[in-house]
Amino acid sequence: MAAGAAMFGPGQGRESSGTPLPDQVDRIVSLAPNITEILFAIGLGDEIAGVTLDSDYPPDAAEKPKVGTFWQPDIEAVVAARPDLVITLGFEQQKNLAERLRRIGYNGLTVNIEKVSDLFSAIERIGAATGRQLQANELISRIRTKLKQLASLVGAGPKVRVLWVVQREPLRVAGRDTFVNEMIELAGGENAIGQTMHKYPPIGSEQVIACNADVIIESAMGREDIENQRDRALQHWGKFKYLPAVTNRRIYVISGDTVSRLGPRLYEGTETIAGCLRPHLFEN
Amino acid sequence: MKQLLTPKKLIARIGLGLAVLATVMFVCSLIGTETVSLKAVFTGLGTKAAPNPDYEIMGFRLSRIILAGLVGAALACAGVVFQVLLRNPLADPYILGISSGAGLGAIIAVISGFNWTLWGRSPIAVFAFAGALGTVWLVWFIGRLTGKFHVTGLLLAGVVVNAFFSAMMMFLTSIAKSDQVYATIFWLMGNMMEGDFLVLWIGAGCIVGGIAALFFISPQLNALSFGADDARSMGVNVARTRTIAFGIAAGITAVAVSLSGLIGFVGLVVPHGVRLVFGPDHRQLILLSGITGAIFLVIADTLSRIIVAPAQLPVGVVTAIVGGPFFLILLVKYSKKVSWLK
Amino acid sequence: MSGIIEVDNLSFGYTSETAILKDMSFNVSPGTFVAIAGPNGAGKSTLLNLMCRALTPKSGTIRIDTAAIESYDTRALAAKVAVVRQELVPIFGFSVMETVLMARTPYYGSTGFESRADREIANDALEATDTARFACRPLTSLSSGERQRVFIARALAQNSLIMLLDEPTNFLDLKHQVGIYDLLKTAQVEKGKTIVAVTHDINLASQYCDEILLLGADGSYHIGETKAVLSPEKIKEVFNVDVFVGKVGQEKFFIPLGKLAKNSRKTNS
Numbered sequence: 039m040a041a042g043a044a045m046f047g048p049g050q051g052r053e054s055s056g057t058p059l060p061d062q063v064d065r066i067v068s069l070a071p072n073i074t075e076i077l078f079a080i081g082l083g084d085e086i087a088g089v090t091l092d093s094d095y096p097p098d099a100a101e102k103p104k105v106g107t108f109w110q111p112d113i114e115a116v117v118a119a120r121p122d123l124v125i126t127l128g129f130e131q132q133k134n135l136a137e138r139l140r141r142i143g144y145n146g147l148t149v150n151i152e153k154v155s156d157l158f159s160a161i162e163r164i165g166a167a168t169g170r171q172l173q174a175n176e177l178i179s180r181i182r183t184k185l186k187q188l189a190s191l192v193g194a195g196p197k198v199r200v201l202w203v204v205q206r207e208p209l210r211v212a213g214r215d216t217f218v219n220e221m222i223e224l225a226g227g228e229n230a231i232g233q234t235m236h237k238y239p240p241i242g243s244e245q246v247i248a249c250n251a252d253v254i255i256e257s258a259m260g261r262e263d264i265e266n267q268r269d270r271a272l273q274h275w276g277k278f279k280y281l282p283a284v285t286n287r288r289i290y291v292i293s294g295d296t297v298s299r300l301g302p303r304l305y306e307g308t309e310t311i312a313g314c315l316r317p318h319l320f321e322n
Numbered sequence: 323m324k325q326l327l328t329p330k331k332l333i334a335r336i337g338l339g340l341a342v343l344a345t346v347m348f349v350c351s352l353i354g355t356e357t358v359s360l361k362a363v364f365t366g367l368g369t370k371a372a373p374n375p376d377y378e379i380m381g382f383r384l385s386r387i388i389l390a391g392l393v394g395a396a397l398a399c400a401g402v403v404f405q406v407l408l409r410n411p412l413a414d415p416y417i418l419g420i421s422s423g424a425g426l427g428a429i430i431a432v433i434s435g436f437n438w439t440l441w442g443r444s445p446i447a448v449f450a451f452a453g454a455l456g457t458v459w460l461v462w463f464i465g466r467l468t469g470k471f472h473v474t475g476l477l478l479a480g481v482v483v484n485a486f487f488s489a490m491m492m493f494l495t496s497i498a499k500s501d502q503v504y505a506t507i508f509w510l511m512g513n514m515m516e517g518d519f520l521v522l523w524i525g526a527g528c529i530v531g532g533i534a535a536l537f538f539i540s541p542q543l544n545a546l547s548f549g550a551d552d553a554r555s556m557g558v559n560v561a562r563t564r565t566i567a568f569g570i571a572a573g574i575t576a577v578a579v580s581l582s583g584l585i586g587f588v589g590l591v592v593p594h595g596v597r598l599v600f601g602p603d604h605r606q607l608i609l610l611s612g613i614t615g616a617i618f619l620v621i622a623d624t625l626s627r628i629i630v631a632p633a634q635l636p637v638g639v640v641t642a643i644v645g646g647p648f649f650l651i652l653l654v655k656y657s658k659k660v661s662w663l664k
Numbered sequence: 665m666s667g668i669i670e671v672d673n674l675s676f677g678y679t680s681e682t683a684i685l686k687d688m689s690f691n692v693s694p695g696t697f698v699a700i701a702g703p704n705g706a707g708k709s710t711l712l713n714l715m716c717r718a719l720t721p722k723s724g725t726i727r728i729d730t731a732a733i734e735s736y737d738t739r740a741l742a743a744k745v746a747v748v749r750q751e752l753v754p755i756f757g758f759s760v761m762e763t764v765l766m767a768r769t770p771y772y773g774s775t776g777f778e779s780r781a782d783r784e785i786a787n788d789a790l791e792a793t794d795t796a797r798f799a800c801r802p803l804t805s806l807s808s809g810e811r812q813r814v815f816i817a818r819a820l821a822q823n824s825l826i827m828l829l830d831e832p833t834n835f836l837d838l839k840h841q842v843g844i845y846d847l848l849k850t851a852q853v854e855k856g857k858t859i860v861a862v863t864h865d866i867n868l869a870s871q872y873c874d875e876i877l878l879l880g881a882d883g884s885y886h887i888g889e890t891k892a893v894l895s896p897e898k899i900k901e902v903f904n905v906d907v908f909v910g911k912v913g914q915e916k917f918f919i920p921l922g923k924l925a926k927n928s929r930k931t932n933s
Binding site (some may be wrong): 325326327328329406409410411538540541542544545547548549551552554555556557558559560597601602603605 | 716717718737738739741742743745746747749752754755756757758759761762763765766767769770772775776777800818822
């Protein structure tokens with residue numbers, strides 16, 4: 039095993055465990071789409087040697103060699119990419135993979151990106167590991183500044199009550215313990231549903247009426263036209279005749295990964311949400 | 323003779339059962355996370371300026387309770403039929419592959435990304451229904467290849483089809499996106515999903531009609547519990563009875579699954595519970611199981627609505643937790659009557 | 665000469681190559697008690713199943729009460745033929761009374777419930793088989809012998825012209841064996857039923873049955889009065905076994921003797 043690692047592992051003169059020296063990182067493999075976005079955002083696009091199939095942003099990511107999917111990374115493809123650094127997320131399948139890679143001599147970095155604060159610390163750590171601290175800090179402060187501006191634009195007025203629908207049948211919504219909820223709050227809203235032990239709790243029609251949502255947001259499904267989806271959503275939610283979101287026709291269908299993926303486009307996603315919550319502020 | 327069933331006894335028992343069901347439904351309609359005042363409900367829908375949420379909430383609750391009653395009745399009656407047709411006390415409505423067929427249909431619907439709705443229900447319901455019925459037909463067809471309705475042949479066909487469709491489901495699950503996987507799993511776990519009134523009416527028609535038809539062939543089902551040969555000698559048209567019973571049981575199960583996902587435990591345990599208390603005569607077993615199944619599921623659904631409010635538990639979880647101990651108590655109390663336990 | 669069961673050129677095999685029954689023709693007169701005996705695999709149960717239409721002949725015809733057996737619908741056939749098979753324990757706990765009443769299923773009106781007349785018939789059947797005291801007990805709580813009598817009661821309650829029984833005294837002790845045959849004989853004599861019973865016991869057949877049908881393993885058969893058909897030569901031919909013949913009054917009895925039996929001809933000669 040060890041001999042094999044010596045033959046096929048990283049070349050001589052490198053650290054075989056822990057993080058490598060930052061300036062020697064030329065080939066990076068990213069095992070999640072948001073990690074890919076972070077790498078591109080801090081200027082490491084050229085150093086990326088492999089991404090997962092679902093890394094679709096920025097468009098350049100599509101050109102990169104593929105190493106399996108986010109759920110099932112392909113360890114052979116990872117090794118074939120000869121990485122100096124493999125960046126993974128913290129959940130089980132990826133943790134296992136990172137461990138296996140570490141054992142055969144590949145260097146890995148594991149980041150958890152479940153909350154907004156996680157995102158910023160992940161960007162920092164990736165910056166530190168690759169010698170791009172400057173770019174990392176710039177990215178972080180850019181996002182933070184824009185979010186602050188958004189906050190002041192939105193003002194300190196009453197929060198808009200939002201019901202974020204993840205699935206219609208059975209009805210499941212995003213709960214308070216999700217990053218979507220954080221984005222909603224940054225955009226000047228609050229979750230219409232109270233604290234639950236589920237992250238994405240199933241709820242009944244009774245709760246929909248009781249939650250008195252001002253706005254309903256659904257994530258787009260399939261490749262169908264957003265306008266059509268919105269019409270159908272209006273039709274579907276129409277059965278709750280007196281819900282404020284229905285009577286004011288404040289039902290939105292949002293597409294895109296800016297709201298389903300916690301990454302550098304955090305601001306874009308939050309801005310889109312804010313546009314749904316206070317459209318009058320964004321009419322330009 | 324005190325144990326024999328007479329029309330009078332049957333009517334009395336059904337009447338009592340229906341009265342209990344109505345009471346349970348009424349009480350459960352008053353239970354929920356929001357307090358609803360009955361007086362307010364009766365003032366009507368209200369206007370845009372002064373909406374009446376009590377009315378709306380009650381409307382949703384009632385449609386959900388009725389749905390739970392229908393699904394519970396369907397599953398319990400189907401369980402009775404499969405237990406007697408297959409002469410197997412461990413049979414439940416899903417034994418012949420209906421669950422894997424419905425599951426496969428569900429995941430195909432989710433992955434295909436179809437977006438249309440039929441009467442307020444998503445494609446998942448339609449595909450699950452088609453999957454459930456298709457699987458039953460396939461099992462029936464394969465079973466017949468082993469000779470005219472050989473019970474073992476049918477069970478084996480069910481096992482094979484179940485395994486195959488489950489494997490296909492696993493494959494599709496592995497290539498699906500994570501949110502699609504979650505969506506499918508939650509749908510399959512069993513939930514009371516309120517739909518249009520049209521759906522409720524159609525479902526009610528199918529299920530109530532099916533149960534009534536089963537009641538009409540219940541004397542034949544009694545004879546069938548002695549085996550096909552004996553039943554035939556006693557003048558029962560075995561092939562016709564089997565086809566009708568099987569078709570109806572599979573049909574109402576498929577309807578139940580498409581309305582609410584896979585809810586386990588009801589179809590297996592309610593028939594046994596009713597049989598323990600009232601005996602195996604199918605003339606009352608079918609109707610009383612239907613009523614008991616309805617009561618059981620209405621209660622289970624009510625619990626699922628309030629235990630982790632504002633979230634909900636999948637009904638299947640509650641049926642198992644509530645039903646298990648209850649059935650154990652019944653079993654201990656009436657075990658003298660149960661012959662096959664000895 | 666017509667009988668209540670007329671079999672004409674009957675042939676049957678479970679597969680297309682084999683033939684268990686070859687070209688059989690015989691009649692059973694109404695009100696007779698016929699035994700069917702023969703070695704294992706000769707087709708006794710098969711013949712019984714053909715006579716109640718549980719199986720269909722490959723060729724030949726069977727007529728029940730002068731009409732072709734195919735012409736009856738299930739209900740009508742049940743009024744003509746009742747069957748008591750080898751013991752079957754139901755998996756659900758029906759009581760004795762419920763079991764016997766089930767024979768009246770084809771006669772239920774549109775309500776699906778039995779009438780008072782049906783209940784009387786069932787009670788009579790229970791009395792006749794001496795099982796009335798078990799009426800409320802679950803079938804499964806009875807002994808084998810008692811259960812067998814209940815199934816006979818059920819067949820009696822069916823009020824059919826013919827009763828077919830497949831080895832009704834298998835696994836029963838001596839007392840019950842005789843009890844069952846007494847019962848069947850009473851049904852024949854008092855109610856005029858035609859009884860056809862498959863049996864392994866040629867002595868019981870000799871004591872109780874008017875006629876006997878001996879089926880050979882090769883498809884051969886002999887039918888006629890028990891007195892005439894049962895002879896040591898025929899028994900040797902069909903069963904391939906030596907018998908010692910004795911006489912009790914007018915009736916013969918037969919004791920099969922193997923090579924090592926005490927009275928075996930081989931050891932004695």
